[in-house]
Amino acid sequence: MFYCRICGLDVASQLALPGVVEVHAPHDEPDVVVRYGDIPSSLDRPSYVGPTWQVSGQRFLFEVPGVARFLVNDGRAITIELNEASTKEDAAPFLLGTGIGAILHQRGELLLHGSAVALNNRAVILSGPTGAGKSTVAAALCKAGFQFLSDDVSVIRFDSDDHPVVTSDGRQHKLWSDSIQHLSLADRQRNVVREKIHKFYVDPPRSNAAALLPVVAVFLLDKVTPPDPPSIIQLSPVNAAPLLRENVFKSSLAQHMGRNGALFGQIASLLRHSAVFRLERARGFDRINETLETIKAAVEELS
Amino acid sequence: MPPGGGAVWLASFPKSGNTWLRLLLANLLSNQDKPVSINSIPLKGRSLVRRTYIEDVTLIDTDLLTLDEALLLRPRMAAAIIAEASEDENLLFVKTHDAYCRLPECEPLLGRHDRGAAKALYIVRDPRDVVVSLASHMSYTVDEAVRRLCMDDHFIPDVHAVTTHLPQHLQNWSRHVNGWNDQADVPVHVIRYEDLRAEPVSIFGAAVAFLGLDVQREKVEQAVRFSDFVELQTQETRNNFRERPPGATAPFFRKGRVSGWVEVLTEEQSAQIVAAHGNAMRRFRYL
Numbered sequence: 001m002f003y004c005r006i007c008g009l010d011v012a013s014q015l016a017l018p019g020v021v022e023v024h025a026p027h028d029e030p031d032v033v034v035r036y037g038d039i040p041s042s043l044d045r046p047s048y049v050g051p052t053w054q055v056s057g058q059r060f061l062f063e064v065p066g067v068a069r070f071l072v073n074d075g076r077a078i079t080i081e082l083n084e085a086s087t088k089e090d091a092a093p094f095l096l097g098t099g100i101g102a103i104l105h106q107r108g109e110l111l112l113h114g115s116a117v118a119l120n121n122r123a124v125i126l127s128g129p130t131g132a133g134k135s136t137v138a139a140a141l142c143k144a145g146f147q148f149l150s151d152d153v154s155v156i157r158f159d160s161d162d163h164p165v166v167t168s169d170g171r172q173h174k175l176w177s178d179s180i181q182h183l184s185l186a187d188r189q190r191n192v193v194r195e196k197i198h199k200f201y202v203d204p205p206r207s208n209a210a211a212l213l214p215v216v217a218v219f220l221l222d223k224v225t226p227p228d229p230p231s232i233i234q235l236s237p238v239n240a241a242p243l244l245r246e247n248v249f250k251s252s253l254a255q256h257m258g259r260n261g262a263l264f265g266q267i268a269s270l271l272r273h274s275a276v277f278r279l280e281r282a283r284g285f286d287r288i289n290e291t292l293e294t295i296k297a298a299v300e301e302l303s
Numbered sequence: 304m305p306p307g308g309g310a311v312w313l314a315s316f317p318k319s320g321n322t323w324l325r326l327l328l329a330n331l332l333s334n335q336d337k338p339v340s341i342n343s344i345p346l347k348g349r350s351l352v353r354r355t356y357i358e359d360v361t362l363i364d365t366d367l368l369t370l371d372e373a374l375l376l377r378p379r380m381a382a383a384i385i386a387e388a389s390e391d392e393n394l395l396f397v398k399t400h401d402a403y404c405r406l407p408e409c410e411p412l413l414g415r416h417d418r419g420a421a422k423a424l425y426i427v428r429d430p431r432d433v434v435v436s437l438a439s440h441m442s443y444t445v446d447e448a449v450r451r452l453c454m455d456d457h458f459i460p461d462v463h464a465v466t467t468h469l470p471q472h473l474q475n476w477s478r479h480v481n482g483w484n485d486q487a488d489v490p491v492h493v494i495r496y497e498d499l500r501a502e503p504v505s506i507f508g509a510a511v512a513f514l515g516l517d518v519q520r521e522k523v524e525q526a527v528r529f530s531d532f533v534e535l536q537t538q539e540t541r542n543n544f545r546e547r548p549p550g551a552t553a554p555f556f557r558k559g560r561v562s563g564w565v566e567v568l569t570e571e572q573s574a575q576i577v578a579a580h581g582n583a584m585r586r587f588r589y590l
Contacts, residue, residue, distance in 0.1 A: 050383070051382055051383040065376065066372045129354075130355060131354060131355075131366075194369070196369045252360070252362065
């Protein structure tokens with residue numbers, strides 16, 4: 001078995017998970033077990049059937065055509081059936097993305113599509129759709145002194161005082177080769193995420209971040225085409241709430257699991273303690289330093 | 304077409320008049336007494352390749368897919384769009400530059416569906432004019448544009464770019480036009496760009512009739528007037544056009560000219576296109 005910690009969960013997996021830091025076997029039962037096995041072609045009484053997935057209560061069936069099918073059960077188990085022509089290396093990135101996302105939704109967590117970094121033990125989340133530059137900006141911030149917490153998905157939990165906190169993750173950064181080149185991270189570049197894809201795992205700088213850090217800000221990233229300087233506005237909670245809902249990781253899955261009400265409650269709790277900014281930045285790397293300065297200034301002003 | 308709804312694939316090789324066709328349809332269906340904005344074309348549509356939409360519908364992180372795997376999502380997306388269209392009283396329009404091909408196990412690119420669940424309008428343009436337009440749109444040299452029309456593995460956008468849309472596989476120009484017109488999975492109506500320029504009211508009217516829409520001559524005439532190139536150029540000059548690539552060397556809506564290639568291509572370039580695509584050019588009366 002391959003043991004690791006992902007989003008604060010102990011995971012035991014029959015397949016080694018690339019891009020995840022392996023740990024010793026936990027003393028207790030793992031939170032999540034990943035195994036190979038046969039998967040039914042459909043679920044009993046699904047409440048929703050989409051083009052590649054279906055939901056029935058706490059069961060989620062998901063297919064990546066040509067790669068693998070996954071069955072995620074009750075927030076505790078993932079079963080994988082590989083396509084004949086695929087390898088476990090092909091399936092692992094989808095397991096770590098959508099599979100773990102489904103586990104977390106089944107566990108009732110608030111998870112944002114975003115990378116988390118920290119400055120002075122205060123966490124900020126960089127959120128936005130695919131291609132918005134979350135991982136790239138997070139990696140650039142880590143070069144500029146921030147600590148790395150998580151890549152692509154951030155789980156926000158609430159402490160005993162109902163303050164939002166985020167945990168550091170056991171997964172590496174995933175970056176496109178041009179980001180690695182522009183940010184001069186070649187010395188920390190590791191394996192390719194998948195064959196034929198120019199995206200690589202990158203070791204984060206050594207993190208001494210505490211296990212749980214308070215979330216003080218969420219930046220909703222948006223790209224603009226003209227090379228204007230980055231623009232930032234702080235959103236009122238009323239305006240921020242629906243945008244945060246849109247940026248929930250695998251948002252449509254949450255919707256079809258019937259999680260809308262619960263998520264709005266969690267988002268309201270987050271907004272009581274965290275600022276939300278919309279940050280527009282130019283595409284490419286030419287003005288990335290200005291983006292970093294803008295984020296840094298906004299975080300420092302919150303203190 | 305089922306009562307009211309249905310999916311319409313608006314298919315073409317790039318720079319063949321697809322955007323103009325969408326503007327004609329939008330101006331026809333908008334019921335406005337002024338031209339629609341080129342920057343927010345009010346045509347109810349979906350995308351087969353926009354990453355954020357695909358990820359929302361399929362839950363798959365598209366940046367992890369190989370090109371072949373990404374193509375496997377097309378029939379799934381097409382099925383989802385057709386299912387949505389069947390519950391809508393309006394047509395759902397879907398622009399595509401994909402070449403029509405067969406996937407593993409002979410699955411058609413856009414899946415198998417009940418006859419009439421989807422239709423296609425295919426717009427074809429003289430490849431010599433396509434080359435001239437492609438060169439200025441993509442900032443290619445003319446030689447590079449000629450080369451791309453002949454490449455079997457021609458993708459847009461480039462495969463290695465980090466993009467908002469999945470790459471579309473164009474194959475080469477001949478295979479593109481023949482593929483869509485030889486397939487028997489989807490009823491297709493072909494529009495020659497040159498005919499649409501010469502006789503827009505009757506040619507566009509025929510396309511509207513093919514879609515099962517009510518053809519009212521005065522409305523078709525108004526749509527043609529509102530989509531006139533002078534109007535489109537005026538809007539682009541005033542407000543820019545968001546689909547124009549940042550590095551383009553010319554406005555998106557150029558002259559829309561027919562046979563403009565005569566003044567641009569060298570004899571050698573023109574001969575190269577004819578040598579590669581002569582049969583398909585003859586099929587569509589370009590030779």
